[in-house]
Amino acid sequence: MTIVEFFLWSLLKVVVVTVVLLMAVAYTVLLERKLVGRIQNRWGPSRVGPFGLLQPLVDGLKNLLKEDVTPTGVYKPLYLLAPILSFACATISIAVVPFGEPNVGPKGLPLFQISNVNIGLLVILGITSIGVYGIALSGWSSNSKYSLLGSLRASAQLISYELALGLSLVGVVILDHSFNLREIVEQQATKGILTWNIFGGFQFVAFFIYLMAAYAETNRAPFDLPECESELTGGYHTEYSAMKFAMFFMAEYANMITVGCVATLMFLGGWTSPFGDFIPPPENIVAHAVFPILWFALKVFCFLFLYVWVRGTLPRFRYDQLMNFGWRYLMPLAILNIVATSLWQAYHPVS
Amino acid sequence: MYLTLFIVFAGLCLAGAVNLLLQRHPINSALSLIVVMTSLAVLYLLLGAEFLAAAQVIVYAGAIMVLFTFVVMLLNAGREERTLGSRAAKAVGFPAVVVMLALIATVIVKATGLHAATLSDGITSTVDLSRVLFRELLLPFEVTSVLVLVAILGAVALARSTEGERTGGK
Numbered sequence: 001m002t003i004v005e006f007f008l009w010s011l012l013k014v015v016v017v018t019v020v021l022l023m024a025v026a027y028t029v030l031l032e033r034k035l036v037g038r039i040q041n042r043w044g045p046s047r048v049g050p051f052g053l054l055q056p057l058v059d060g061l062k063n064l065l066k067e068d069v070t071p072t073g074v075y076k077p078l079y080l081l082a083p084i085l086s087f088a089c090a091t092i093s094i095a096v097v098p099f100g101e102p103n104v105g106p107k108g109l110p111l112f113q114i115s116n117v118n119i120g121l122l123v124i125l126g127i128t129s130i131g132v133y134g135i136a137l138s139g140w141s142s143n144s145k146y147s148l149l150g151s152l153r154a155s156a157q158l159i160s161y162e163l164a165l166g167l168s169l170v171g172v173v174i175l176d177h178s179f180n181l182r183e184i185v186e187q188q189a190t191k192g193i194l195t196w197n198i199f200g201g202f203q204f205v206a207f208f209i210y211l212m213a214a215y216a217e218t219n220r221a222p223f224d225l226p227e228c229e230s231e232l233t234g235g236y237h238t239e240y241s242a243m244k245f246a247m248f249f250m251a252e253y254a255n256m257i258t259v260g261c262v263a264t265l266m267f268l269g270g271w272t273s274p275f276g277d278f279i280p281p282p283e284n285i286v287a288h289a290v291f292p293i294l295w296f297a298l299k300v301f302c303f304l305f306l307y308v309w310v311r312g313t314l315p316r317f318r319y320d321q322l323m324n325f326g327w328r329y330l331m332p333l334a335i336l337n338i339v340a341t342s343l344w345q346a347y348h349p350v351s
Numbered sequence: 352m353y354l355t356l357f358i359v360f361a362g363l364c365l366a367g368a369v370n371l372l373l374q375r376h377p378i379n380s381a382l383s384l385i386v387v388m389t390s391l392a393v394l395y396l397l398l399g400a401e402f403l404a405a406a407q408v409i410v411y412a413g414a415i416m417v418l419f420t421f422v423v424m425l426l427n428a429g430r431e432e433r434t435l436g437s438r439a440a441k442a443v444g445f446p447a448v449v450v451m452l453a454l455i456a457t458v459i460v461k462a463t464g465l466h467a468a469t470l471s472d473g474i475t476s477t478v479d480l481s482r483v484l485f486r487e488l489l490l491p492f493e494v495t496s497v498l499v500l501v502a503i504l505g506a507v508a509l510a511r512s513t514e515g516e517r518t519g520g521k
Binding site for chain 1: 378382385389401402405406408409412413414417418420421424425477
């Protein structure tokens with residue numbers, strides 16, 4: 001494979017993955033509106049297209065055509081940088097996510113992963129930690145008290161829960177001896193659902209810590225204090241309008257999808273089927289390539305469904321409860337999980 | 352390829368460092384520092400130290416600098432005032448810079464057998480790194496953790512004493 005071929009294939013992969021991700025973001029918004037509608041005993045969007053399926057396109061068009069207001073008194077360079085940073089960080093991390101069978105592709109180049117990095121997990125965590133700046137800077141540069149309060153809350157919350165999030169993943173890394181997302185998935189593949197890290201590796205405590213920390217990381221209900229409408233009107237993006245607001249909005253949903261991908265890879269066996277070796281893999285090359293992607297998409301979809309379900313069900317935490325919960329319950333629990341996993345690994349070496 | 356990347360990111364690193372000094376607003380300086388740290392992470396990556404690069408981004412650029420910007424935002428620090436600088440700093444500073452540069456230049460000229468920079472003994476993977484950290488360097492590692500603990504306790508003590516005064520006053 002020459003460098004030009006490599007470049008062209010990579011470009012193709014980037015374009016396709018980005019388009020798919022953006023479509024997924026748009027339809028996650030629709031999924032949320034429909035589901036929350038059903039939970040609250042109403043229809044949700046139902047007018048545009050069959051079952052309201054074209055609603056995301058119309059929403060996108062509306063955001064493009066709206067007047068773009070820049071309030072006076074904002075610090076312009078950072079005011080403009082913040083949404084770009086948020087959106088970029090939310091979309092970049094998909095680059096290391098493997099979402100299909102690794103051995104499929106032209107001339108040994110994996111088709112279903114943009115780049116196979118041997119520290120994939122750390123790359124995702126690093127990019128997430130840079131994403132905090134988008135929120136912090138947007139609140140500060142807007143020169144508005146609601147924005148500032150929202151972004152202060154958000155930064156404090158993200159720093160606190162990032163710790164629990166990172167620590168909850170350490171158990172899986174100890175079990176699988178790798179930071180490479182592909183290797184982590186392959187370790188879980190053999191017996192299907194029984195060897196997924198959530199069951200086979202006894203990491204369900206880690207999974208629930210991850211779940212809660214992830215909800216807080218993406219500023220979602222019940223931890224959506226940075227943008228809680230009743231107190232802060234809109235939080236850090238109060239002063240943003242039109243496409244700039246849409247970028248924050250899309251960043252939030254892209255983050256949800258990334259978090260869902262990471263949960264799928266780390267705990268739910270990634271692209272492998274829940275039946276493992278009990279059902280032999282399909283002989284057909286097309287089925288061999290397509291089924292793993294379907295399993296992956298299904299798992300991420302279930303995760304997103306859970307997200308919306310939780311949002312429609314649980315009331316919002318109070319701020320001191322949020323901090324107490326993060327520092328005094330989640331973090332010690334995550335550390336205990338690491339200790340327990342290490343002891344298990346030390347006295348029952350599996351491999 | 353590697354050389355191009357090195358030049359680009361080393362340039363970015365230096366530009367960020369200079370910008371850090373020239374900017375008047377503290378938040379711009381903090382952001383320049385983030386640029387410096389992230390480009391350093393890329394330089395580590397070019398040396399083949401992936402774990403170190405990721406740690407640099409997560410710990411320095413992601414956690415410590417967030418706290419910096421957090422504090423700048425909380426204090427709502429305004430623009431710095433620019434002074435003309437003290438006479439002593441000018442009298443001592445410029446010769447000191449010249450001496451430093453001369454020193455570095457002589458070392459570079461005199462030194463023979465300079466090779467491309469690699470990390471010592473090729474310790475780059477997480478496994479090697481943790482083996483060194485938890486076996487050969489166990490004592491310094493533990494002592495450092497005690498040092499950090501002492502610092503945390505000190506911070507807690509400082510924060511508590513003011514609170515005690517406040518509640519005592521009531």
